[in-house]
Amino acid sequence: MLEQLLPAISGIGSSTPVQGDTSVRSRVAVAETSDDFGNMLARMASDTFDTLKAAEATSVAGITDKASVQQVVESVMAAEQSLQTALAVRDKVVSAYLEISRMTI
Known part of the structure; x- marks a missing residue:
């Protein structure tokens, strides 16, 4: 279980999403395209x-x-x-x- 969480945790806050994790990828894409x-x-x-x-x-x-x-x-x-x-x-x-x-x- 811990082995599955480590890649997701290490990808949080970085600009490159964890490969295979679409939720992180979509959050990064929204953050990059959203303006005020x-x-x-x-x-x-x-x-x-x-x-x-x-x-x-x-x-x-x-x-x-x-x-x-x-x-x-x-x-x-x-x-x-x-x-x-x-x-x-x-x-x-x-x-x-x-x-x-x-x-x-």
Whole structure:
């Protein structure tokens, strides 16, 4: 029994998971990919900006006949979806802030 626990114990806290132990591997993967809420919002805003910029470039390429109509429509729809998602998140954040500001201390 002790021989089975030693590899798991020695793998705790290290950045390399114990081979064959999927629970340790999944915890390490979650810890490496999880950021704080501010970083997540910044990354989402950056991704939305990049999507909007790409849609604008594709639209200009479509006007100059360098991109097909399908490519223009797909990029514009992706930009619209990204923008709607960003607006929904913004609305939820503002709503949460207002709810917190109404709380009595």
